[in-house]
Amino acid sequence: AQKVTQAQTEISVVEKEDVTLDCVYETRDTTYYLFWYKQPPSGELVFLIRRNSFDEQNEISGRYSWNFQKSTSSFNFTITASQVVDSAVYFCALGRQTGANNLFFGTGTRLTVIP
């Protein structure tokens, strides 16, 4: 069975602090994909990153970085020097290689950055 757990329901940080959002996944597939999406108050989910299970290299994009640890089935997301515009709900998702193009989402983490 596929499952994504985002244990942090809500996080509040003060602007310029670093924050890490946790994501733990479960799958029996050997090939799979992991995603992060951002949902601002306007509602749409904005794609941030996709990683496949064979690529464990960490990735940095500006203030965003992702730490993929296959050994612990985790795909954590760090925002450095947080800004008020980072306030949103962040979703981690797991995708399978075969079958329908179906994403299994976590319940999301609501991040509030306080000015």
Place this chain on the structure above:
Amino acid sequence: ETGVTQTPRHLVMGMTNKKSLKCEQHLGHNAMYWYKQSAKKPLELMFVYNFKEQTENNSVPSRFSPECPNSSHLFLHLHTLQPEDSALYLCASSQGGQNTEAFFGQGTRLTVV
């Protein structure tokens, strides 16, 4: 401009009403999806269409009826809904194939009274 446009943005309907949600994508994608987002629950995939053909129905009640006339348009027809169907309904599209990223619309906030 997200490339995926949903209308209406907000909808209030009675349990005996019939209404439709519309989704249009301008990205040239060949797969479209309906998701339901309820409070404190993971996003639930409802329907998947690939090249206008429905390829997945995740045990969705028949009071939700999808329609995909072409690869750019997707509808969700609603009738005799229940208050627990109140949620944010999100449409998404992707290039299809194996887990290319999905692009989402802003959703329709549905309230059933």
